Amino acid sequence: MPMSIDKPSTALTSRQQVAVVVLAAALVGAVLAPSVYAATNEPSDTVAVVEVEGPVNTALADDVESELADIRANDSVGAVVLKLDTPGGAPVASERMYKAVQRTSQDMTVIASVQSISASGGYYAMAPADEIYVLPTSTVGSIGLNAPAPRTASTPLGPSGPDKAGSNPTQTWAQQQTLADTFVDAMMAERGDEFEMPREEVAKADVYLGTKAVQNGYADEIGSLNEAVHAAATAENLGEYTVDTRETGGISGLPFLVRTDTQVVAIHANNPGYADVEPMGMTYVHWPAVPHVDTIERFSETNLRTGGATQTDSSTSNATGRLAGGVGA
């Protein structure tokens, strides 16, 4: 039985060869599979909806910047819709979002979808979008700066230079004008061709309802978020697409905005201490959209009264208490 002795040896070699080939093919296949899967699965089939909601501040700008950077790097996202609901806020945060949206709109279709309001810094942020969708009663506009009139304060002794802790009213006026012009110029650069009005009229910082905004060039289309998403998908020929909503800002990151007689104040807590109250001297915010502190005091006065609290009128702690109660309510 010499053959039976040799046979196993020959068969084993053959099987080994087959096994090697199969193993190699499997390995190659395993390597190629993701690419093949991705190729047949359409890489750009997602419309990302990025929320820009609440007061414009650093936390919101951080999130929007990071989401948009992620989207630009992600091949599966084919278009972006910004879901806006903001009265504006800090100038630098507005500019950061503006730049991020501008960069994204160079890569893919970006459509802004305004919910109830996108004014001032919110308008700044969405201006580079390819199209702005509004609802008939949305509010857009307020292209300008909010700031109190510069006041002459007594110069403290000690700082190393005259502008370290003090300022000249004229210098402050000039700075405010520059900040306002920066905003208006950027909006003229982005949408100057759309605006049906001269720069001076834009700089009046009026707000417009959606119905008027589509006529005067502050917006392009009347439409809901869904319609904006569909328009973005259609513009990028996505066919069947999925919607990926990116939340921003975070619950804790967004402050309450209130205004006093002269300026806007951000409050970062329900029951704020001094560290949670941040005065915002110059803001890109739609002033009437920010509740006045008197209103809050009035609300909380009722609360204090029903709560049976008795406090003197002039104490500082009372004012803080009113503020806290009002914000909490």
Add this chain to the structure above:
Amino acid sequence: MSRLPTLAAAFVVTLAVVTGGAAVTGYVTADGAAPAPAIQNDHYQNPDLIANDTPGQATVEMDATARSQTVLVDPGVEPTSPGGAFPLPLIGLGGGGVADRDIRPLANALIENGHEVGVYVPDPNQRRPPTRPGADPPTQLGERLAEADAFVTFRTDYEPDELDAIESFVDSGGHVVLATEPDAAYSEPGAASLDATLDVTTEPGYVYNMAENDLNYQRVYAEATREMALTEGVDRAVFPSATPVGTTATGADVLRPIAGSELSTTRAPTEAPLLVRNDGVVAIGDSDFLSPDNARRADNDALIGNLADFLVTNDRTPPGPGGASGPTQPPQPGQPPANGTAG
């Protein structure tokens, strides 16, 4: 023994395929950000964008050669609580009226030229008891006006008997400068009774200019309607938060807002004057233009000097308390005429 090279080759090939495949896959599915394209935002780099923040210079000079006159200033400061030792608003604290520093350029010019400047702040401790008709003692203001040759006021809410004192002051040749403001609601700046006493009018709303202004749309430029003493050297004046003023007299317009100015209430172009003169009364639709900061803007310093000239160039000879002080301009040989016409 011939299988060893085959197996070795198979091992090498498989390893190469796996590692090479991983490399290719990693490259193909790389999720890194593409190099960001440079975005040119030229609108951020326009040199014209930076507003000029040079505060400017002010030289308030007077031409009038009148002898020492007494100018009473009512800064519109409300008296503090009875017994309050010091009117806080005068040093810039609290609301209402103008602060001491705000009238300094005008006051300094008057003082430097040898005139007296008095500030009238009602004293709550000297408030008169309710009076019977026909037995009115002079008001606090009336007592001060009796000693004055000219009157500058930033207040509009006067009592009827104070208005009487102002009216007789004007009738006796005293010069009055009324600096009024758009009110907080921008609905009606002045008080009608004072306006009627001085024969001037004020309009609701403030004047603004979006196209050409002094660092803010509400800081409007005004220019002279024609050559006159009040506008000498004044090519343009800056009025922060100005309201239109008028008067019954013809040809009384002195300064009008420049072209492109609009009124807040109508949002329509306005040419309504911001400074008018009706004989011995000058009404100005702004009270901030003579503060030290604003005196340095445009030709406000020249305007303030002209107003100082107007104040001291009056036809009034105050009787003084009990007539004791006598006329301020006794005829003296060699002296220039004290009272000319201020144009």
